[in-house]
Amino acid sequence: MLKDITLGQYFPGKTVVHRLDPRTKILLLIVYIVAVFLAQSFLSAGLVLAFLIAVTLLGRIPFKSMTRGLKPMLIFIVFTAVLNLFYTEGGTLLVEWKFIHIYSEGLRKSFFMVLRILLLVCGAFLLTYTTSPIALTDAIERLLNPLKKLHVPVHEFAMMMSIALRFIPTLIEETDKIISAQKARGADFETGSLIRRAKALIPILVPLFVSAFRRADELATAMECRCYHGGEGRTRMKVLRFARLDYAAFAAGALLLAGVIILRHFGL
Amino acid sequence: MDPTIPILETKDLTHVYSAGTPFEHVAIEHIDLSFRLGELVGLIGHTGSGKSTLIQHLNGLLKPSSGKVLFRGEDIWKDKKFTHAVRGKVGLVFQYPEYQLFEETCWKDIAFGPKNQGVSGDELDARVRRAAGFVGIDSELLEKSPFDLSGGQKRRVAIAGVIAMEPDVLILDEPTAGLDAAGRDAILQNIQAYQQAQNACVIMVSHSMEEVASLCSRLVVMNHGAVSMDGTPAEVFTHAEELTQMGLSVPQVTTVFRLLRERGLDLPADVYTVKYAVRCLAAWKEAHQC
Numbered sequence: 143m144l145k146d147i148t149l150g151q152y153f154p155g156k157t158v159v160h161r162l163d164p165r166t167k168i169l170l171l172i173v174y175i176v177a178v179f180l181a182q183s184f185l186s187a188g189l190v191l192a193f194l195i196a197v198t199l200l201g202r203i204p205f206k207s208m209t210r211g212l213k214p215m216l217i218f219i220v221f222t223a224v225l226n227l228f229y230t231e232g233g234t235l236l237v238e239w240k241f242i243h244i245y246s247e248g249l250r251k252s253f254f255m256v257l258r259i260l261l262l263v264c265g266a267f268l269l270t271y272t273t274s275p276i277a278l279t280d281a282i283e284r285l286l287n288p289l290k291k292l293h294v295p296v297h298e299f300a301m302m303m304s305i306a307l308r309f310i311p312t313l314i315e316e317t318d319k320i321i322s323a324q325k326a327r328g329a330d331f332e333t334g335s336l337i338r339r340a341k342a343l344i345p346i347l348v349p350l351f352v353s354a355f356r357r358a359d360e361l362a363t364a365m366e367c368r369c370y371h372g373g374e375g376r377t378r379m380k381v382l383r384f385a386r387l388d389y390a391a392f393a394a395g396a397l398l399l400a401g402v403i404i405l406r407h408f409g410l
Numbered sequence: 411m412d413p414t415i416p417i418l419e420t421k422d423l424t425h426v427y428s429a430g431t432p433f434e435h436v437a438i439e440h441i442d443l444s445f446r447l448g449e450l451v452g453l454i455g456h457t458g459s460g461k462s463t464l465i466q467h468l469n470g471l472l473k474p475s476s477g478k479v480l481f482r483g484e485d486i487w488k489d490k491k492f493t494h495a496v497r498g499k500v501g502l503v504f505q506y507p508e509y510q511l512f513e514e515t516c517w518k519d520i521a522f523g524p525k526n527q528g529v530s531g532d533e534l535d536a537r538v539r540r541a542a543g544f545v546g547i548d549s550e551l552l553e554k555s556p557f558d559l560s561g562g563q564k565r566r567v568a569i570a571g572v573i574a575m576e577p578d579v580l581i582l583d584e585p586t587a588g589l590d591a592a593g594r595d596a597i598l599q600n601i602q603a604y605q606q607a608q609n610a611c612v613i614m615v616s617h618s619m620e621e622v623a624s625l626c627s628r629l630v631v632m633n634h635g636a637v638s639m640d641g642t643p644a645e646v647f648t649h650a651e652e653l654t655q656m657g658l659s660v661p662q663v664t665t666v667f668r669l670l671r672e673r674g675l676d677l678p679a680d681v682y683t684v685k686y687a688v689r690c691l692a693a694w695k696e697a698h699q700c
Contacts, residue, residue, distance in 0.1 A: 322471050323510040326502040327571060328526030330494070345522065348512035352557070 152274050158387065159201030159272045164281035166388040171269050173395040177402045178261045186405040187257055193398050194264055201272045211267050212260070219256055226252035275307040283373075284382055297373025305361070313354065320349050415483045416444035417611050418468060418500065418579050423477035425463050437463040438635045441477070445579065450605050451613045452622030452643075455632030456657035461615050462505075464632070465581050468613070469500035498527045501577030505584050507568035511556040516547065516567045519556050523575040541574035542567075544607070545600045562593035566600065573604055580604065581613045586621065598625055623647065623661045623682040631658070644680035663687045 154160075159167075174193070181187045198208065212219075226248060233246035270278070283300035290296050321331070324345045331342050423441040428434055438460040445451060455461050466472040467479050470486045470493040479486050486496045501523075504510070513519035520538045529537060542552060545566040551559065556567050569585065582601065586594040602625060605612040616622050622629060622643065629646040631639035633656045639646050646653075650660045650668060659665075660682070667681040667690075677694060681687045 319504065320510055322466065323504045323507065324522075325471060326469055326497055326504070327510075327523040328494070328498050328575065329522075330526065345510070345512045349510050352512075353509055 151271070153203065153207070153271050154274070155202060155272065157201050157272070159197060159268070161387060162272075162391055163382055163384055163388045164273050164277040165285055165382060166384065166391050167269055167273055168278075168281055168285060170391055170395045171265060173399055174265050175262060177399050178258055178265070180399075180402045180406055181258075182254070182406060183409075186402045187254065187261075189398065189401050189405070190261055191257075193394075194261060194268070197268055198264075201268060203268065203271050207271070208264055208267060212263060215259070215263055219259055222259060223252045223256050226255050276304060279304040279307070280378075280382065295372075297376075301373075309354075309357070312357070313350070316353055317346065317350055320346050416446050416480075417482060419444040419480040419483075420464075420467065421478040421480065423464075423467060423479060424475050425467065425472060426475045429475060436635060438467075438632075441637055443630065443637060443640070445611045445613065447578065447611050448605075448609050449611045449628055450602070450626050451611070452626035452629045453613055453615045453632065454617070454619070454622060454629060454658060459632040459656075460635040461632055462583060463635075465502060465583060465613065465615060468579070468581060469497050469502045471497075471502070498523070498575045499577055500579040500581065501572040501575050503569050503572045503580070503582040503585060505587060506565075507572075508556075508561065508564035511564060511568055511571075514555060515553055516542075516556050516559070517552040519567060520552075520570045520574050523571050527575060537574045537576065538570075541570040541576075544573055544604045545570045546596060562589055562596070565589065565593075566597065569597070569600070576608065577610065578608075579611045579613065581615075583615045584617065585614065586616070586618070594621075601625075619647075619659055619661045619682075623664075624685075631656070643682050647682045648679055 162170075174190070177190050177193075181190050198205070227244060228242065228248065230248035230251045231243075231245050233248075233250070235243060236246055236249065237244040273281075279300045282303065283296055286294070286296045286299070325331075329342060329345055331339065334342070420441050420443045424439050425437045426434060427437055441464060453461050453465070463472065467474055470479070473487060481496050481499065484492070486493055511519050513522065517538055520541055521534055524534055524537050538552070539549065542549065547563065547566055547570060551563065551567075556564055559567065565585070569582070573580065580601070585597050585601065589597065598621065601612060601614065604610060614622065614626065626643060629639070629641065629643050630637055631646060631653070638656070639649060639652075647660050647664050650664065653660055663684050664682045667677055667679070667687065671677055671679065675694070677690055681690055
């Protein structure tokens, strides 16, 4: 049951989007996020949406997995929509019924808010769907490299991140096992009051923490046995290099941003 | 109760993982097995043969894709309450059960199962102490934290946690994995003691042929999600060749006797424990002393 979590799962592939340098993808995501926030009109939002769809198609990501990833966000999205719909004033009054007043501005605003959230989340999904966690942390380390001059332990951060990502599936599997084992001892997680249910989590959490610490300990020992001592003087087997493809991608990103800014400038 | 009804029975049991997705995978198919009280069954099969999936059906942790699991002749999925009750009657000890210990003291941890069944007061204490007795945990250890114990002791406390529910059927998934020889023997003796004292049905998953050969009265061999052999150890181990083809082995002493027979010695073919082997050899020596 827990295994079905798709949030941020990597789909291996060999498409153009997969082959881009992970640094390019991260920078492009930042450009894309800026564009999403600058887009205020239907036309510019459409432009951003077109960009998203184009990348999704290029990366051969099934739309189904995108929508499945959005499911956990549903409550949040609906909440945002409703709040904006009822609490924005301005424009013409569309609906007036008892205490409910819906203005045209509210309709517009809630539409854009929802669209913006969807665009942001889907954009982030595209990054994690097409980039392996290892490549991602590698790229983050390289991008943050200048901070090393300020004595920020960049390599250590990247290592911590990749270890954390690496252990998510392991811990999920472990949780599943512990849940089954406690169920076999008659534990009940589905009935009772909220407090009772929260208490029912103790038999899962304690063994989970114990095993997580045990794993961390074992991993630390194993790393030390292999003489791991951080990033200093460490070279890479695969060095990230920008290729022609990456420059093309940067150009596409620049075009998107320019398009949105120009549209905004003309108030469209 | 009608003794002719098996305590636990599977009828055409099939389980498919991730049905309807590209990851679809048939774990077990058309399993028909029945277990009776007083049996000590060894369940063997190589990794991925469906043993773990099967045992998780027997106490209702997994719901069959098709087919039924019957406890005393009743479908364990007939209603929610019954499924929950069956989990107390069919105790399942997972692999490395010591990783599910969570309470402050061993006593509390062993009491978790029976408490969930609604047992309390003196009866609870009696059950905990009885279960601890079966697995050889001294009463002074009961007040200690389970995290302070040695590996073998932890495992015994965890097994006691299931035994304390006093199940009619006790299922253990590789109870001796990762233990030293002494710990292994102790746990196997504990299991046997429980089986005999309660006249329970015990099902033990194991990779060690020596272990199941010396302990079990019946062996069930699984291969590719189906039952391929079911019988006494003597019956099963005569099919040494088929077992090897499935990636399993026979007890070493059985192999030795097979090789001796190939060299022309008239020894029996159903030798699978060292004890019996010694007796056979003695008898053979007697017969050939002239």
